[in-house]
Amino acid sequence: MKKLFLSMGAIAGVAVSALTLASCGGNNEAVVTGADGKEVKIVVTDDATEVSKALLAVASSAASNKETYYSVGVDASLDASVKADYMGASFDLSANATASVYGTIGKNNYTDYSAVEEPTEAQITAAKNAISSNVDLEAKANAEVTLNATFSDEMKSQMGEAATQYEAAFKNQKLTASAAAFTEDNLTMYTEANLECTQGIYDFVTMMSGKELIPGAEAQDGKYKVDMYYNLGEANIKDEDALQINSLLAAYQTNDLNAVLAMLGVDTSVIAPTTETTTVNVYESDEFKALVAGVQMLGVKVSDVKNGDVTFSLDAKGSLLNTAMSIINSKQIVPHGDQIAITTAMYNGATTTTGIFDEDTVYASASLKIGAATGLPKNITIGTENIKGIVNAYLGASTSESAEIVKSGSINLSLDFKYNDDVKFTKTKTAGKTYVALFENELK
Numbered sequence: 001m002k003k004l005f006l007s008m009g010a011i012a013g014v015a016v017s018a019l020t021l022a023s024c025g026g027n028n029e030a031v032v033t034g035a036d037g038k039e040v041k042i043v044v045t046d047d048a049t050e051v052s053k054a055l056l057a058v059a060s061s062a063a064s065n066k067e068t069y070y071s072v073g074v075d076a077s078l079d080a081s082v083k084a085d086y087m088g089a090s091f092d093l094s095a096n097a098t099a100s101v102y103g104t105i106g107k108n109n110y111t112d113y114s115a116v117e118e119p120t121e122a123q124i125t126a127a128k129n130a131i132s133s134n135v136d137l138e139a140k141a142n143a144e145v146t147l148n149a150t151f152s153d154e155m156k157s158q159m160g161e162a163a164t165q166y167e168a169a170f171k172n173q174k175l176t177a178s179a180a181a182f183t184e185d186n187l188t189m190y191t192e193a194n195l196e197c198t199q200g201i202y203d204f205v206t207m208m209s210g211k212e213l214i215p216g217a218e219a220q221d222g223k224y225k226v227d228m229y230y231n232l233g234e235a236n237i238k239d240e241d242a243l244q245i246n247s248l249l250a251a252y253q254t255n256d257l258n259a260v261l262a263m264l265g266v267d268t269s270v271i272a273p274t275t276e277t278t279t280v281n282v283y284e285s286d287e288f289k290a291l292v293a294g295v296q297m298l299g300v301k302v303s304d305v306k307n308g309d310v311t312f313s314l315d316a317k318g319s320l321l322n323t324a325m326s327i328i329n330s331k332q333i334v335p336h337g338d339q340i341a342i343t344t345a346m347y348n349g350a351t352t353t354t355g356i357f358d359e360d361t362v363y364a365s366a367s368l369k370i371g372a373a374t375g376l377p378k379n380i381t382i383g384t385e386n387i388k389g390i391v392n393a394y395l396g397a398s399t400s401e402s403a404e405i406v407k408s409g410s411i412n413l414s415l416d417f418k419y420n421d422d423v424k425f426t427k428t429k430t431a432g433k434t435y436v437a438l439f440e441n442e443l444k
Contacts, residue, residue, distance in 0.1 A: 028043065028044070028305055028306060029041055029042060029043050029305055030042040030305055030308065030310050032054075032057040032058060033057060036281065036282050036283065040053050040054060040057040042054045042057070042302060042305055042310055043302065043305055044301075044302055044303065044304060044305055045301065045302050046299075046301035046302075048292050048293075048295045048296035048300075049292055050302075051295050051300055051301055051302055051312075052288065052291045052292045052295050053283070054302055054310070054312075055291070055295070055300075055312070056282070056288070056291070058310070058370065058375070066255075067374065068252065068253055069376075069419050069420055070104055070105050070106060070107055070420060071102070071103070071104035071105075071418075071419065071420050071421070071422075071423035072102075072103060072104075072417070072418070072419055072423065073100065073101065073102035073103070073417070073418040073419075073422075073423040074100065074101055074415055074416065074417050074418070075098070075099075075100045075415070075416045075418070076097075076098065076099045076100070076413070076414070076415050076416075077097070077098050077099075077413070077414050078095070078096070078097045078098075078411075078412070078413050079095075079096050079410070079411070079412045080094065080095045080096075080409075080410065080411045080412075081093065081094040081095070081408075081409055081410055082094075082387060082406060082408075082409035083406070083407045083408045083409060084405050084406045084407060084409075085404075085405060085407060086405050087155065088151060088152035088154055088155030088158075089149060089150070089151050089152070089155060089166075090149065090150050090151075090152075091147070091148075091149050091170075092146075092147070092148045092149070093145075093146070093147050094145070094146050095143065095144070095145045095146075096143070096144050097141065097142065097143040097144075098141065098142050098143075099139070099140065099141040099142075100138075100139065100140050100141075101138075101139045102136075102137070102138045102139070102418075102423050102424075102425060103135075103136070103137050103138075104134075104135065104136045104423060104425070105134060105135055105249055105252075106133075106134025106135065106136070107134075108130070108133075108134050109250070109253060110130055110134075110246045110247075110249040110250040110253060111126070111127070111130070111246050111247075111250060112246070112247045112250040112251065113127065113243040113244075113246055113247050114247040116243070119239070119243055123243070124239045124242060124243065127242040127243050127245075127246045128237055128242045130246055131187065131237060131242060131245060131246070132186040132187040132237075133186060135183070135187060136183050136425055137181070137182065137183045137189070138180075138181070138182040138183070138425050138426075138427050139179075139180065139181045139182070140178075140179070140180045140181075140427060141177075141178065141179050141180075142176075142177070142178045143175075143176070143177045143178075144174070144175070144176045144177075145174070145175045145176075145201075146172075146173065146174050146175075147170055147173040147174075147200075147201065148170070148171060148172055148173070149166070149167060149170035149171060150167060150171070151163045151164075151166065151167045168200070169200040169203060170200055171200070172198075173197075173198045173200040173201045174197065174198050174201070175195075175196070175197040175198070175201050176195075176196050176197070177193070177194065177195045177196075178193070178194045179191070179192065179193040179194075180192045180193075180427050182425070182427040182428070184428065184429060190429060190435055192430065297320065297323060298314050298320060299314045299315055299316075299317065299320060300312060300313070300314045301313060301314065303367065304369075308371060309369050309370065309371055309378060310369070310370050311367055311368065311369045311370075312367065312368050312370075313365065313366065313367035313368070314365065314366055314367075315362045315364075315365045316362065316363050316364040316365065316366070316384075317359065317360060317361060317362050317363065318355070318357030318358040318359045318360065318361045318363060319357075319359040319360070321355070321357045321363060322355025322356070322357050322359070323355075325355060325356070326355070356393045356394065357389075357390075357393050358389070358393075361386070361389060362386070363384055363386045363389055363390050364382070364383065364384035364386070364390075365381075365382075365383055365384070366380075366381065366382045366383075367379075367380070367381045368380050374419070376417065376419060377417050378416070378417055379414065379415065379416050379417070380414070380415040381412070381413065381414050381415075382412075382413045383410070383411060383412035383413060384410060384411055384412075385410045386410075387406055387408075387409030387410060387411060388406045388407065388408055388409055391405065391406045391409075392404055392405060392406055
């Protein structure tokens with residue numbers, strides 16, 4: 001048998017780390033090697049014990065992933081909106097944003113200089129060239145925020161001219177922004193940014209910050225717009241850093257991420273649990289019972305298994321939020337053994353029956369999709385369509401009276417992951433533009 005040493009970091013690592021599924025079954029199932037060395041068939045289920053076995057099977061198989069990934073990228077999108085009434089004022093706020101971050105170390109092999117005690121100038125130059133000619137970075141973002149506010153006649157009569165001014169400042173306001181950072185010319189970093197906003201938002205931010213939003217910018221048709229271009233200069237890599245970076249990347253290319261982290265002194269059990277031979281049945285251990293209790297309390301389930309992708313998800317009901325608040329307020333954090341730290345409430349499977357949130361109402365949800373063939377995350381979603389319930393319940397509890405300030409609202413975040421050849425670098429310098437050097441003295 002194999003015993004799995006757990007930590008809460010290891011369990012959290014299932015949701016955020018590149019974890020490996022050993023093999024795939026049919027279209028609606030995935031077959032993986034379990035924590036006890038036997039196969040576990042993952043199917044759609046909300047049974048806490050089976051979900052826990054699936055989580056451990058995914059986590060324990062991470063160490064077998066020896067594939068090298070030279071490029072990684074993530075595309076993010078955020079949509080948020082809130083409608084609220086407060087003291088005679090009605091606010092309608094919406095925000096939409098997209099962003100992407102890509103990076104690559106290139107496909108070329110790096111040289112291990114760890115055994116070199118006195119590197120030559122040629123070796124140092126080669127190490128720097130290897131980084132500048134292979135590493136590539138790119139980040140892009142776009143955002144749009146709109147705000148509209150109206151004030152009741154009663155509020156206008158009470159506040160007088162000030163209410164009219166505030167309403168004018170917050171009526172049909174809009175801000176759009178875009179930014180990009182990318183490497184070209186042997187790891188020279190360039191950035192571009194554009195910002196455009198209506199007068200009301202400009203004045204509001206200036207008033208709140210005490211500074212001009214765009215120093216020196218001039219208004220055009222009631223709007224402010226600025227384009228910024230900066231040349232961050234040639235990569236300024238220290239000799240010893242260049243050699244160390246090459247050695248680490250060479251180790252990664254010939255081993256795996258866990259091996260590199262171990263070289264750096266990082267406890268890899270935080271990312272993926274480790275195993276050792278023992279006569280103890282892992283599924284009868286206190287650690288596994290604690291995991292089952294936690295999964296049951298959180299409501300984690302396997303919500304989808306399709307085409308080699310496994311999706312873990314949970315719905316945050318009021319009962320969970322009440323329990324979480326109870327744990328946070330009581331600060332009942334206790335150790336269990338040498339490898340695990342959990343809350344008393346989670347370990348005992350305890351739940352709170354009283355709290356500010358309705359026990360059966362779903363307030364938020366989250367999901368993690370993992371590719372069975374690679375064990376890498378493909379998509380993460382976090383969202384709530386019930387901002388009204390969350391905010392109003394909290395305000396009602398904090399003010400000891402009924403609070404219905406928020407009328408509606410939602411927040412939805414999605415992260416899509418890409419690897420290797422699926423990561424495309426498309427941003428280049430804009431023709432005809434002059435890039436002004438930033439930190440010129442430090443980087444050139």
